[in-house]
Amino acid sequence: MLPTLDDVLTLDRATYDAIVAHAKRDHPDEACGVVAGPAGSDRPERYVEMVNAAGSPTFYEFDSSDLLRLYREMDDRDEEPVVIYHSHTATEAYPSRTDIGLAMEPNAHYVVVSTQEHGNNHGPVEFRSYRIVDGEVTEEAVSVVPSLSPTH
Amino acid sequence: MAIEVRIPTILRPYTGGEKAVTGAGDSLAELIDDLEANHPGLRERLLDAKDEGADLRRFVNVYVNDEDVRFLGGLEAELNDGDQVVVLPAVAGG
Secondary structure, eight states: OOOOOOSEEEEEHHHHHHHHHHHHHHTTSOOEEEEEEETTTOOOOEEEEEOBTTOOSSOEEBOHHHHHHHHHHHHHTTEEEEEEEEEESSSOSSOOHHHHHHOOOTTOEEEEEEOTTTTTSSSOOEEEEEEEETTEEEEEEEEEESSOOTTO | OOEEEEOOGGGGGGGTTOSEEEEOOSBHHHHHHHHHHHSTTHHHHHEEEETTEEEEOTTEEEEETTEEGGGTTGGGOBOOTTOEEEEEEOOEEO
């Protein structure tokens, strides 16, 4: 049974900026990470930058030991990955076939950032968010707020 | 013999929603067969069928007592009573 899907991802400014900075820094390699939050809350509260073990401009993968450590930590804190983000460095900020095929967190917001326009330099990026469930991609709006409200 | 197996969200439909199940086996291959007997459909999500048998799917990570089984012999990894197995889909894409 699918949960009710919100059609917007709400992020605080600090988290948004951190994701963008990470993507710019790692360009031309893809950057990746998660934003964890309390299980079931849909609140992306805790930014966790991850290492792209593939170190590739066209592929990303969390190192398997890092992955276990991350999930153990989230489990200890009763969290889940609310946002899973990665960057595209030469293509648009839309999930690739690989992204769709490998999306295995049905409750996550999949954020894709594209640094194709400005690379490591100043300038806007494309920052878009999607739900990917059973191979279906649904884009959603992104709302950046000063801070997540107590009642979100 | 009891081995605790932690199940990721995406595979919980096969375990009736349970995030941990118990299984038995002297090797990971045997454990997976045992899990399949109680939770049909699980094996196909974990293994890739190949010409002469099967291997763990590329983007499924399995750990025994916090070690990636790829360093412990893969499907032939030895298991003992009280071991903890964790299954985590890779977080990856392109």
